[in-house]
Amino acid sequence: MSESPPVIRTQDLVKEFGPVRALDHLSLSIAPGEVHGYLGPNGAGKSVTMRILLGLLRPDSGSVEVFGRDPWRDAVSLHERLAYVPGDVELWPNLTGGEVIDLFLRLRGPYDKVRRDELVERFGLDPRKKTRTYSKGNRQKVALIAALAADVDLLLLDEPTAGLDPLMEAVFQEVVKELKDQGRSVLLSSHILAQVEALSDRISIIRAGHIVESGTLSELRHMTRTTIEVETDRSAESVAGLSFVHDVHTEAERTVFEVDGDHVGEVMSLLADLGIRSIVAHPPTLEQLLMRHYGDDLSQRGVSSGTGAATSGTRADADASVRATTRTKKVS
Amino acid sequence: MSAPALSSEARRAPSTASEQATFAGTGTLLGFMLRRDRIRTTAWVLGITLAGFYFAHAVSVVAETEEDLVSLASLYADPVGRMMVGPGFGMDAPTYERFYASGYALFIYVLIALFSIFTVVRHSRAEEQAGRAELVRANVVGRHATLTAALILTLTANALAAGLVLVAGVSADYDAAGSTLVAASGLAVGLFFAGATAVTAQLSESSRGASALAGGLLAVAYLVRMGGDAAEVGGSGLSWASPLGWSQQTAPFVLDRWWPLLLLIGSGAVFIAAGYWLSTKRDIDASLLPGRLGRAEAKPSLGTPAGMAFRTLKGGLRGWGIALLLAGLMFGSYAQTILDAADSLPPEISQIFAGEDMMLGYLAYMAVFMAVFIAAAGVSGLGQLRGEETKGRAEYGMSAPVSRLRWLGSHLLVLVVSLLLILCLVGLGMGVGAAATLEQDGGQYFGQLFLAGALQAPAVLAVIGIVTALFGWLPRAATAVGWVIIGFGGVMTAFGGLLDIPDALAELNVFGHLAEYPVQDIEWTPILWLSLICMAGIVLGLIGFHRREINRV
Structure with a gap:
């Protein structure tokens, strides 16, 4: 895959809205046929990236290419090859769902009506209702069907399943997998980590307009910590002294701790000497990946100094701190 | 609303208990609306007041002498002038105050009517359409509380504006009784259109539809009045078919009739009652005029x-x-x-x-x-x-x-x-x-x-x-x-x-x-x-x- 040119390539993208820096030297690359998970909290710059890729916004500096071309200049020809699902789908209230789907398919030229009807069926959408009567989930379905039924090489999906119920979420994953098998590329931004985990070949994590980590899921796991729950004959407290072991909790014989991804082997041989009765090891979930980045952010900045809230820091806290970071940046 | 939870004792006297329940939370909601609209409402009231002061004082600026006044008044006495502004009472013997009531008062009434329509829709149907009403109603809030609070807000603001319009008239040395009648007519028009909007908000599913229905009624009232007033000095039968016509038939500073206002107040009250009644005939977010299914595929x-x-x-x-x-x-x-x-x-x-x-x-x-x-x-x-x-x-x-x-x-x-x-x-x-x-x-x-x-x-x-x-x-x-x-x-x-x-x-x-x-x-x-x-x-x-x-x- 590495020899073919990337479908999306951005280099050092910077986008500022007045005093707020929305994108801060963002570099992103997506290969053909790749489903790329794009993770980050609200306000991290995911939607701004999408809108730059669509040529609706113009970057202040840096370069952006979609299929090797400039989306601002060549928007129309590029849009023939891509489809977009906005994060917050607003539809024309006096059109029916079916009409919106057809409008978008026709704007791209001839389309496969069988495919369109099949997707309407699979997503369980009533296409005869006016969109003003649709719930958020149903509006989302309309945009999804319009995008997924289009014969395009690239899908830009901005939190596409917000508002969908779990059944529809499963349908969505199924359809995206089918498209992936056909060699389409997908940029999938999401909060729903399980979804990204299930679908993505590679993942980029964006924070405050900057990609903080990028790679395959296993590469990212390598860079992070594995959680180990172990019961041993002799006390396992000795592991607490190791530099690559974190957050050690001990309850009688049971010890729970996190170990850096590249030191798991050493810890295992240490534990073996202590007499393992039972052991459970969790690979890091994406929640942990994200929380680690934002958790670090919190503790570094001393937002919750001394209260220990960094570990229990909620998502909202993390978001607030990201925004705070953005704001401090503009001052400096 | 909480009827199943009521004791048997309470069930025997359901009327008072359930009546109270349907209005529960009105006060809180009113406070909330005031908070949301503190600038918007103030701006409208001040705008209407300003219009009142401007009209009341502009007359003497535009027409400095008696002759000027007579020639201007003749404009409002002829059919086109009557068509634009009203029946032209007293234009044969014009005074500043008569000119104010004949030529300008209508615009104050229309402003009050527009404010009433927008405000009632904003706090009833628009809230439902946005899905916020559901959030509010999930609290201890009675079925009629929202509409009641919206009407109280609208009518209070109208009363305030009317009071200031009265001050405007008096400040221009106009007769107090006539000035009061102008202000009262504005208030009655506000009541009429607030009531009409309480009905249209139940009929239409969208806030735009509700505003359009009520605004359409205002437009029809204006058009009918135009036809009626152009036909004869003092208005013809057609003038009496328009709620705006009623407000002008009070003929302030000329005949000083109060009774046409009863028509406005009476029908306004009937509209409000109908609005409450209709609101009990439908679900939240739903409308009485049903939404239709459209095409499954685009033309x-x-x-x-x-x-x-x-x-x-x-x-x-x-x-x-x-x-x-x-x-x-x-x-x-x-x-x-x-x-x-x-x-x-x-x-x-x-x-x-x-x-x-x-x-x-x-x-x-x-x-x-x-x-x-x-x-x-x-x-x-x-x-x-x-x-x-x-x-x-x-x-x-x-x-x-x-x-x-x-x-x-x-x-x-x-x-x-x-x-x-x-x-x-x-x-x-x-x-x-x-x-x-x-x-x-x-x-x-x-x-x-x-x-x-x-x-x-x-x-x-x-x-x-x-x-x-x-x-x-x-x-x-x-x-x-x-x-x-x-x-x-x-x-x-x-x-x-x-x-x-x-x-x-x-x-x-x-x-x-x-x-x-x-x-x-x-x-x-x-x-x-x-x-x-x-x-x-x-x-x-x-x-x-x-x-x-x-x-x-």
């Missing part, structure tokens, strides 16, 4: 940018088109009335209208007046485009292979073609109306009137050009500037002759440059200039839109 015409633009703009333009066509028909059909009046008027008064033929002068004047409204339809359409952008639909539409130029170009094409069509329809309506009612030579005016309407196109399109240019370069200011142009054009067209406006300022009125055909000959210079402004504006707007970002936050 072929929808699959293009122009098709998309047409469906976006269709609803609004259709509404404007129908209303303006009816207005054109009506104004045209007053031709005979004007002709009759012209015969009985002294020549120096008929000279106020352009040209010698008073009837044609009137129709030329109406053509300009209608052009202002058609341009308003255009500004409203451009405002919708800005809405498409801020609501994210423009962005979504342009994610398909549709360029910025093509997107804006398609919408402008639909808008301009529709406006030209409306212009022709209005001209047609005036022509048909006049031809049908004139006792002789009706047919020969038809072509002239049609042309008079169509010839306003350059002025209307010039407004579109200016606003489009702004849409491309200063999108935030575009619609606001558009409405200022319309408002200024409307005031200048209606009152320009009465006010002492410096020429430089009058020149800024887009609608003041075209020759008043059919009374004057067609002049090509202004037509060319206005067309040039239109084209330059559209080109500039397209260039700006092509190079600017979409919905930049």
Whole structure:
């Protein structure tokens, strides 16, 4: 895959809205046929990236290419090859769902009506209702069907399943997998980590307009910590002294701790000497990946100094701190 | 609401308990609405007050001497003047206060009516449509609490505004009883339209629909009153068919009748009761006029940018088109009335209208007046485009292979073609109306009137050009500037002759440059200039839109 040119390539993208820096030297690359998970909290710059890729916004500096071309200049020809699902789908209230789907398919030229009807069926959408009567989930379905039924090489999906119920979420994953098998590329931004985990070949994590980590899921796991729950004959407290072991909790014989991804082997041989009765090891979930980045952010900045809230820091806290970071940046 | 949980004792006396329950939370909601609307309501009340003070004090400025007053009053005594402002009580013996009540009070009433309509819709149907009502009703809030709080807010603000209008009258040394009657009439009109809106909010599923129904009632009231008041001094039977007519039949400073207000208050109360009753007949978020199922698949015409633009703009333009066509028909059909009046008027008064033929002068004047409204339809359409952008639909539409130029170009094409069509329809309506009612030579005016309407196109399109240019370069200011142009054009067209406006300022009125055909000959210079402004504006707007970002936050 590495020899073919990337479908999306951005280099050092910077986008500022007045005093707020929305994108801060963002570099992103997506290969053909790749489903790329794009993770980050609200306000991290995911939607701004999408809108730059669509040529609706113009970057202040840096370069952006979609299929090797400039989306601002060549928007129309590029849009023939891509489809977009906005994060917050607003539809024309006096059109029916079916009409919106057809409008978008026709704007791209001839389309496969069988495919369109099949997707309407699979997503369980009533296409005869006016969109003003649709719930958020149903509006989302309309945009999804319009995008997924289009014969395009690239899908830009901005939190596409917000508002969908779990059944529809499963349908969505199924359809995206089918498209992936056909060699389409997908940029999938999401909060729903399980979804990204299930679908993505590679993942980029964006924070405050900057990609903080990028790679395959296993590469990212390598860079992070594995959680180990172990019961041993002799006390396992000795592991607490190791530099690559974190957050050690001990309850009688049971010890729970996190170990850096590249030191798991050493810890295992240490534990073996202590007499393992039972052991459970969790690979890091994406929640942990994200929380680690934002958790670090919190503790570094001393937002919750001394209260220990960094570990229990909620998502909202993390978001607030990201925004705070953005704001401090503009001052400096 | 919590009936199942009530004890048997309470169930035996359900009326008081459940009645209290349906109004539970009214006070809290009222406080909440006041908090949300503290600026909006204050602005409206102050606006109405300002209008009151302005009207009350402007009369003596406009007409400094008795003679000035008499000549001005004769304007409001003739049929066209009566048609515009009211039945013209006391214009045979005019005083400042009578002139104020006859000529201006109606505008205060209309402002109060608009405020009432907007405010009731804003706090009832609009909240339901946005899904916020559900959130509120999930708390300890009774079924009728929202409507009650909305009505209390509206009527309290109306009372405040009416009180200040009374102060305005008294401050101009007008008779206290008459000033009170003007204020009370405003209050009664507010009650009537607040009640009517309480009903329309139950009927329509969308806030736009609810406002349109209530606003339509106001427009019909105005149109019916126009016909009634133009027919006779003091109004005819038709005047009594309009709620705005009732408010004017009080004849402040002349007859000082209070009883016509009972009609307004009575029907307002009936409307409010009906609104409460209807609201119990439906579910939250639902409407009494059912939403229909539409097409499962789009017609072929929808699959293009122009098709998309047409469906976006269709609803609004259709509404404007129908209303303006009816207005054109009506104004045209007053031709005979004007002709009759012209015969009985002294020549120096008929000279106020352009040209010698008073009837044609009137129709030329109406053509300009209608052009202002058609341009308003255009500004409203451009405002919708800005809405498409801020609501994210423009962005979504342009994610398909549709360029910025093509997107804006398609919408402008639909808008301009529709406006030209409306212009022709209005001209047609005036022509048909006049031809049908004139006792002789009706047919020969038809072509002239049609042309008079169509010839306003350059002025209307010039407004579109200016606003489009702004849409491309200063999108935030575009619609606001558009409405200022319309408002200024409307005031200048209606009152320009009465006010002492410096020429430089009058020149800024887009609608003041075209020759008043059919009374004057067609002049090509202004037509060319206005067309040039239109084209330059559209080109500039397209260039700006092509190079600017979409919905930049």
